[in-house]
Amino acid sequence: MFESQNNHPSHAALLMGLFQQLYDIEDRAKVFAPDNRRSLRQSVLLPIWDEIGAYLASDAVANVMPKEPFGQAITYLRNNIEALRVHLDDGLVPIDNNDTEQLMKQVALGRKNWMFIGSIDAGNRAADLLSIVSSAARNDLDIFVYVKDVLDKLLGGCRDFEAMRPDVWKLAHPEAVRIYRQDERRHRAEVKSAKRAKRRGSRR
Secondary structure, eight states, X not given: OGGGTTTSHHHHHHHHHHHHHHHHHHHHHTTSOHHHHHHHIIIIIHHHHHHHHHHHTSGGGTTXXXXXXXXXXXXXXXXXXXXXXXXXXXXXXXXXXXXXXXXXXXXXXXXXXXXXXXXXXXXXXXXXXXXXXXXXXXXXXXXXXXXXXXXXXXXXXXXXXXXXXXXXXHHHOGXXXXXXXXXXXXXXXXXXXXXXXXXXXXXX
């Protein structure tokens, strides 16, 4: 939608404004319990989604050519509208899959590096190691300290795999948690929330 705003700016601005409202409300719901989040979505997000669906089916966009950038955007929305609304019925389902997309980028960025890895066994070993590294990064751990400790324990014969899970291991090694990563993530979330709160205020 963002890429198509120069193609049909008024249509794109209207739909982007509705999506901004969805995310502004969802931002408020992050601190809610799942049941309360679902209730908020049903009472506030559902009417916005209905408005989006009505607009996509209206005469306003009937003459948009399907091969135009904006036409491709609304075709995507029409074809996936039910999947995009799944979060309305479950407070545990996120509004989008951005977190998963970010994780998949690790695979895409490394694909060329792994093209000539040598053998299937070498590929499996690399996949195991990269899974460990990625898990450590997601838990804000000092990756070198965590991986070295886990490998040392495995080589020493330890089979307490539960204790070596990064989310469990970090509880026993608080000194290896990279607090600045948590602070950076918190700061980004606060900046985003402030921007959305400002938008909400400007619409009143």
